[in-house]
Amino acid sequence: MSSLEELVEKVKARGAKRVLVQLPEGLITRSRELEEKLSGEGIQSYVSLDPCYGACDLRDCEAKRLECDLLVHVGHSDFGVKSSVPVLYYEWFFDWDPVRILEKNLEKLPEKMGLVSSVNYLDSLAIVREHLENRGKTCFLAGQILGCDVSEALKIEKMVDCYLYVGSGAFHPLGLALKTKKPVFSLNPDKQILGKVDPDLFLRQREAAKALAGDCSSFGILVSTKPGQIQTEKILNVKKKLESEGKKAFIFAMDCITPEKLLGLNLDCYINCACPRIAIENRTSFQKPILNPDEITF
16 A cells, blocks of 8 residues: 655655645645655655646646656656656555455356456456456456546457446546446445446437537637647647538637636537547536547538
């Protein structure tokens, strides 16, 4: 299990004197304790209170402005985002024994399963696999999935009857359920339950948005300035595609994409070129249809 003490030791090992710390929502309550521990080691720290959506959302520009020599990013793993300051990724693993919940729900699970998790519960997958295989199940270990990337899970799609996600929240398993026709179950350590993920509402919202977009003539292409979400080639390709269909297309950039920022644009439809989950969970919050690039069908 990870700890603040271990995190501080890793910061010390980097020789950092001033750091900006990004914490996931669940650890913000321990920010004062962390600052005190860092201060006790002669390290000045700032804790960012901006939302942290993943390893794509590095606050490196803020760290540079604050003259920090290290950005400490807690709760996510490095997937190669370029940063203007050095980054320490501290993944923060949780210890949890899932055996009791598995045993209680064994009859719900098909024979062949693909096992997936967020980075924080990867260590639990070995326990899950051993227990299920001792009960006659066949397990294929896909490993970590992200909210925006479930490609590791899809590599074993033809080999499994379902997927079993181990971790808290619905964010990751819903992302997988939207990309596969196989059932997705979620083993949640916070709620101590095993349930089936139902993507039907989000799929219906997607089809409705696609149908409405077909009649639209003016489009706003929404771009995030978060370092791990900038995809220049994709943005330009979307603009070219829209204009080739006789549509008007305009590009708008911002850090966090929210419906309120778009109210005065007077456009018919939005194409989201930032985190794809903006146009999934938050689709109905926008007053106009919003699509991800892979949902454009006209």
